[in-house]
Amino acid sequence: MVTIADVARHAGVAASTVSYVLSGKRTISTDTRERVQRSVRALGYRPNASARALASQRSNVLALVIPLRTGMHVPVMMQFAAAVVTTARRYDHDVLLLTADEGPDGLERVAQSSLVDALVVMDIELDDERVPVLRELPMPSVLIGYPDDADGLTCIDLDFVAAGAHCVDHLADLGHRSLALLGTPSAVYERQTGFAQRTLTGFADAAERRGVVGVETPCEHTFDAILHTVRQLLDEHPDITGLVVQNEPIIGPLLDVLRRLGRRVPDDMSLVAICADDVAERQVPQLSSVSIPAERIGDQAVESLITKLEGGDVPALTLLPPALTARESSCQAPHRDLTTA
Amino acid sequence: MVTIADVARHAGVAASTVSYVLSGKRTISTDTRERVQRSVRALGYRPNASARALASQRSNVLALVIPLRTGMHVPVMMQFAAAVVTTARRYDHDVLLLTADEGPDGLERVAQSSLVDALVVMDIELDDERVPVLRELPMPSVLIGYPDDADGLTCIDLDFVAAGAHCVDHLADLGHRSLALLGTPSAVYERQTGFAQRTLTGFADAAERRGVVGVETPCEHTFDAILHTVRQLLDEHPDITGLVVQNEPIIGPLLDVLRRLGRRVPDDMSLVAICADDVAERQVPQLSSVSIPAERIGDQAVESLITKLEGGDVPALTLLPPALTARESSCQAPHRDLTTA
DNA sequence: TACCCCAGTCGAAGCGCTTCGACACCCCAT
DNA sequence: ATGGGGTGTCGAAGCGCTTCGACTGGGGTA
Incomplete structure (x- = not known):
């Protein structure tokens, strides 16, 4: 050498x-x-990277903590990761990959051994045990998602409250009066995952604001679960004409299930998904959707981190505004007697 | 500190x-x-990690090069990555994430700066420009997949030739005489990706060996492409009763397309997929499949690497035998006049 | 009793780089 | 002619660890 x-x-x-x-x-x-x-x-x-790091107290490596947990949607994670790596390289940094199941100790380990200069942590729960650790760590971090108490942290996320609300507004604007949110598997809610909870809030609040009925149900990934969940939903609320789906892997089978239950999309049932654009476009009919800008979030996270490393200031919370693209799966609500409207 | x-x-x-x-x-x-x-x-x-690395000439970090290219199936990548990270941690190593689009230079960069001790490289093409670099690098590496000329390398992969053959044998055993392989997007073949090419070889050779008709076609990911591809396939070969699918994201829509074209699975059309087990099980009907043991491959890759780091010997090529699980999507070929059989 | 060996510990020398202070040297203003 | 302030370069210290050789003392052997 x-x-x-x-x-x-x-x-x-x-x-x-x-x-x-x-x-x-x-x-x-x-x-x-x-x-x-x-x-x-x-x-x-x-x-030599080690010599340089030792002398300069800078490793030029960022840690990326990704969840590999049940119910998480993998392709979105991967998009995040790709964006983080690509952007980090633009700033001459490398990325160390950690899995969330190393927990708070893993963060301390890489931070206190000076393996990394800063951390990007994904999939933050509302009450996340890693948050206090992150606060005490002698190096900057950026969270993707945000906990209830975000004091002293830098967080970036899609505005899921607004996303949930957008979906309701879109369907309400089309005349739908009774909506359901078909959410992530219940494990995700039980874990108090921010994006799921906030979408729920946005959905419920907007439904109330618009004076429409809004029911919510989690949904597992297996076909049987989807069939059962949707059947029960429509049994109990036969007047539902609008569905908001935040559960990417069930989208395909869901369309199947609806067909099987005799509901045509969009004629009998309008659908809005919260998912990546390419998934929405791949379906038949193409899905109206609020897209998840994974790449922009990943970029933004790294940029904030680099700014912090250089001593700059960044906003404590960056919420990206969601954008709804109307496609084929949503349309005017079926005609009904105006006197009941 | x-x-x-x-x-x-x-x-x-x-x-x-x-x-x-x-x-x-x-x-x-x-x-x-x-x-x-x-x-x-x-x-x-x-x-302090840097001090330790400087003094001991060991960073205890492995590089993981993952593809983020068009047509690659993301969840499988993620499973690999997860397995690699988890196993690396078991051996007290961390994982640096590189994307394939850094190319050969990226490998040289992390290796020659002693950022990492060893490399895991995924998605190896048959004639891969990174292979010569890897050969010259002053540190061990393990490839997931293998090039045509694997001299002096350590490679691990599922035996895709056998996987293709297994699918044919399974269908032929059930009496099917005319089969098709619905493959990955054509970009993947054009890139000379090992797993796609080898499956093709295994499929074709087995078809010949069994004396059955075997046609092959790539397939893009959009619904329209799937519809078009399958319709054309069945137009040109109306007697096809067995389908081998190596293209995970199209599986859902494909079932849809077949229904739409009036082919019931498995009554009119038997299906065998090469995909992760959970995907196969989530479909209706559940798919007979050859599973992709991403976790085992990832584990194995890291273990070989650690062995090499410690000066041990490992086999140049480890091919994991594929296992086919019969589920609901394949059954006896429709009855036909025995005199023509 | 004299010797050797080994287990247990220490000190010092690096690993390859960054960074600080010092030092020439030259140019310009006095 | 002389001093002052840049500019460009050097040498040395030090980052925090590993590792090598050397040293000490106690126990076994001859």
Whole structure:
């Protein structure tokens, strides 16, 4: 392995000069700079990451904590991860992958051993045991999602309350008077996951505001569960004509189930999903949806982190406004007697 | 931050003694050992990762290169990643996440800067530009998938040739005489991706061996593409009664398409998928399938890597035997005149 | 009793880099 | 001519750890 001393010797300068050429932290004459750069190239020099980290107290590595838990929708996670890695690389950082089941200890481990300079933590629960740890850690972090008590933290998320509300508004605008939210598996709610809870809130509040009926039910991923859940829902609330779905993997089978139960989409039943755009577009009929801008959130998270690392200030909470795209799965509510409306 | 010197002072020993207690590389008296361990706990000492890496020439970090390319099936990737991280942690290693679009340079970067000790590279193409780089790198690597020329490499994969053959055998055993392979998007084949190519080979060879008709077609992910592909397939080969599907995201819509085209599964059309078990089980009818043991492959990859790091020997190529689970989607071929059989 | 060996511990030398202070040197203002 | 302030470069210290060689003392052997 070629070291900075080799480069220095080759270029006929001191090692510190090579370092300053590389970092640009002191002015170096054009002549010397070019000579050094030539030597770097000639020898194929790559600074040793550990030595650099040890001397500079900066590892240039970010930790990314991703959930690998039941009920989480994987492709969205992956989009996040991809965006985080790509953006981190733009800022000359690498990404260390941690799974959530290392828990708070895992965060302490990588932080206190100076393995990483900062952390991105996904899938924050409303009352998350990692939050107090994050607060005490001697390094910046950004949460994707946000807990009830977000004091002293930097959080980024889609505004799921608004997302839930948008869906209701969209359907109410189309004349639907009785709606249901078909949510994530119940485990996700029990875990007090922010995005699920907040969508629920947004849905319920908007339903009340609009004076429409809004019922909510979790839904597991198996076909039988979907069939059972939807059948029961429609038995108990036969007048439901609008469905909001926040549960990406069930979307395909759900369309099937509705067909089986004799409800045509959108003629008998309008559907709005909260999911990635490509999933919505792949269905037949294409789904009206509020998209989840995973890439933008991941980007934003890394950018905030880099800003914090450089001593800058970032907003405590960044809520991205949701956007609803109307496609084929939602339309005017079926005609009904106006006197009852 | 508390350093090893602090611990040494607190325990009344030399820093080197603390180091030996922690690493176990020299015998330390029970008395001293316990005293040191108490001090470590009392002070909450965590060794500095960079210092350790610099001194020991070991970062205890593995690189994981995952594809984030078009047509790749994301949940399977994620399962790999999860298995790799989990197993790496078991061996006290962390995982640095790289995306394939950093290309060969990315591998050189992390390797030559000693950021990592070893690499796991996924989604290897038959003629992969990263392979020569990997061969020259001064550290061990394990490939998931394998190129045409696997000389000097360590590769692990599901035996996709056998997987393709198993599917044919299963259907042929049930009396089907005309089969089709509904494959991945054509981009995946064009990229010369190993698993897709090999499945194709296994399928074609087995079809010939069994004396059945076997046609193959790639298939994109959109509903329209699926509809078009299947319709054309059945138009051109109306006698097809068995379908092998290697394209996880289209499975849901495919069942839909078949229904729409008036083919009942399994009565008119038997189906075998190559996909994760949970996906197969979630469908209606449940799919006969060859499962992709992502977790086992990930585990195995890390274990081989650790063995290599410790100077041990590992087989150049590990092919995991595929297992086919018969479920509801495949059955005896429809009755036909025996004289033509 | 003299010797050797081993278990247990220490001190010091690095690992490869960054960064601080010091030092030339040159140019400009006096 | 002389002093002052940049500019460009160097040397050395030090980041926190591992590891090597050396040292000490006690127990066994001859």
